[in-house]
Amino acid sequence: MTYDPIMRVLTVLEVLQARDFVSGAELAERLEVDLRTVQRYMVRLKDLSIPVESSRGVGGAYRLKPGFRLPPLLLTNEEAFALSLGLHSLRQVGLSAFAPATESALAKLRRVLPEALRESIRTVDDVVAIEPGPWVVTTSIEALIGAASAIRAGRRVRFDYESGEGARTLRQIEPYAVMHTDGRWYLIGYCLTRKAMRTFRLDRVSELAMAAGKFKRPADFDAWIELPLAEAEQMFAMWRVAIEEENGGTRFRCSRDRLEMIAALLLSAGRRIVVHSPDELRETFKEMAGRALRAAGDESVERES
Numbered sequence: 001m002t003y004d005p006i007m008r009v010l011t012v013l014e015v016l017q018a019r020d021f022v023s024g025a026e027l028a029e030r031l032e033v034d035l036r037t038v039q040r041y042m043v044r045l046k047d048l049s050i051p052v053e054s055s056r057g058v059g060g061a062y063r064l065k066p067g068f069r070l071p072p073l074l075l076t077n078e079e080a081f082a083l084s085l086g087l088h089s090l091r092q093v094g095l096s097a098f099a100p101a102t103e104s105a106l107a108k109l110r111r112v113l114p115e116a117l118r119e120s121i122r123t124v125d126d127v128v129a130i131e132p133g134p135w136v137v138t139t140s141i142e143a144l145i146g147a148a149s150a151i152r153a154g155r156r157v158r159f160d161y162e163s164g165e166g167a168r169t170l171r172q173i174e175p176y177a178v179m180h181t182d183g184r185w186y187l188i189g190y191c192l193t194r195k196a197m198r199t200f201r202l203d204r205v206s207e208l209a210m211a212a213g214k215f216k217r218p219a220d221f222d223a224w225i226e227l228p229l230a231e232a233e234q235m236f237a238m239w240r241v242a243i244e245e246e247n248g249g250t251r252f253r254c255s256r257d258r259l260e261m262i263a264a265l266l267l268s269a270g271r272r273i274v275v276h277s278p279d280e281l282r283e284t285f286k287e288m289a290g291r292a293l294r295a296a297g298d299e300s301v302e303r304e305s
Contacts, residue, residue, distance in 0.1 A: 008033070012041045013050065014108065016064045024060045080113060080120040088124055091132050093180050094203070097141045135183035135261055139202045144178065146208045147187050151175045154215055156192070159208040161200055173198065174215040259284040 008031055015022055015030070027038045042062060045052050051065035075083070087105055090098045106125075110118055143159075150157045158172040175189040185202040252266070263284045266273050275282050 009041050009044050012038075013045060016052065016062060018111070019063070021055075021061045021063045024062065027062070075113065075117060077117060077120055080109070080117040081124065083109065084121040084124040085128065085130075088128065088130050092130055092136065094132070094136045094139045094183060094185060095141070095144070096132070096138055133183055137184050137201075137203045139185040140205070143187075143202050143205045143208045144185060146210070147175055147178050147202065147205075150210050151178065151217070153210075154217060156211040156213045156215060157208055158211040160206045162204045162206070169193070171198075171200070172211055173200075174217075176217055178202070260288065263288055 011031065012027060015027065024035050024038045027041075028035050031038070031041075039060075042052050042054065051068050053063050053065055055061045084106065087102045090096065090102055106121060110121060113121070147157065156172060156174055158170065160168055161171050162168050170193070172192045173187075173189040174192065175187055177188045179186045179188060187200045187202050187205065189198065190196070191198040252262075259281050263281065267288075273285075275285070
């Protein structure tokens, strides 16, 4: 378990509010510190005017003064609903790895909110279903937090990066922005390896760490404008599909990791389709056609397969 000192003190306060008594040994084990450090945390709480009482004995036991409770969190019904809905929506943006933190945060909300507002959280828990879309890609919590922290601190980062073709390279960049679009998280910045602006998919980043050297992010940086127009349209336009009129119809151009998704999108238009490239998309249509026929109960397709 990793905490900074302030987070450790707040964790102690949370435990004390949830328990009538808690021993110093229990707190030491939970926080992965020694008993002397637990005693320092208690002193810190008392310095903050939190009435902590202790009992004698090996390691001692601690409790909050009877009748003392922190004031309830002041939220409106809409704010409580919005917080709960936002926490539940993390999977929708590829952050399912936050599930333990989500449950912990919701549990804390339930404890500190007045009973009338807890109903908003229960409403989201019981009746709202939020599932990630088919194009959502799960992203590492460590990579996202590490990148965001480096941007705020103005620190360079280094990481291993795997391209769409599977090639791995070691990169060092000055990170400018983290962005979520089309089901993926992206890290944008100046690549010191390539000496140019680059966009990296965070789900392909590993071993991200802050590197030596600080930088000052351009004050007018905008992730949508700094990139060349063609690259921005390909990477960030809605669905990453460029369209143009051609021979009375429409030409689609896009970049996809999963061709099944773009094939399904085209089929949903209910119109004649001509595939110019790539050949892999034609094969994808064939595979989808076979699956559709099998789902429809076509026995001839079953025999051929």
